[in-house]
Amino acid sequence: xxxxxxxxxxxxxxxxxxxxxxxxxxxxxxxxxxxxxxxxxxxxxxxxxxxxxxxxxxxxxxxxxxxxxxxxxxxxxxxxxxxxxxxxxxxxxxxxxxxxxxxxxxxxxxxxxxxxxxxxxxxxxxxxxxxxxxxxxxxxxxxxxxxxxxxxxxxxxxxxxxxxx
Numbered sequence: 621x622x623x624x625x626x627x628x629x630x631x632x633x634x635x636x637x638x639x640x641x642x643x644x645x646x647x648x649x650x651x652x653x654x655x656x657x658x659x660x661x662x663x664x665x666x667x668x669x670x671x672x673x674x675x676x677x678x679x680x681x682x683x684x685x686x687x688x689x690x691x692x693x694x695x696x697x698x699x700x701x702x703x704x705x706x707x708x709x710x711x712x713x714x715x716x717x718x719x720x721x722x723x724x725x726x727x728x729x730x731x732x733x734x735x736x737x738x739x740x741x742x743x744x745x746x747x748x749x750x751x752x753x754x755x756x757x758x759x760x761x762x763x764x765x766x767x768x769x770x771x772x773x774x775x776x777x778x779x780x781x782x783x784x785x
Contacts, residue, residue: 680736684784686706688784694775717751726743727744747761
């Protein structure tokens with residue numbers, strides 16, 4: 621049996637080499653026609669220049685007063701839950717300094733405007749700013765349903781948006 625394998629091995633190698641060296645045939649399928657709606661999707665209107673503006677709908681103003689977050693620091697076994705005032709002064713603790721503002725239950729970016737597409741929590745987000753020992757850890761949007769979307773600037777630090785009250 622071993623002799624048979626030794627005899628057939630060069631034949632098998634030759635067949636593999638021949639199979640790999642064949643070229644694929646190119647077939648001309650003619651012109652490609654795009655669907656009518658493709659032009660809109662492929663070439664969106666240019667975005668306006670300038671800074672983005674956050675617009676909190678009137679119905680949300682004053683409806684919530686605090687934000688619940690979970691904070692994880694290096695060498696901590698478990699994260700701790702903290703409650704921060706929404707749109708209030710920065711709060712300081714063992715975790716550093718945190719500030720939260722602009723809760724949007726249905727986060728939406730349209731052009732240069734960031735707003736909420738309604739009051740139902742379909743994509744809840746909060747703006748958070750976190751500093752520790754004078755170093756920025758995070759400044760940006762945190763999404764409740766996507767807690768790891770925006771990473772922290774310092775390793776082994778986590779800030780997770782849990783909800784509003």
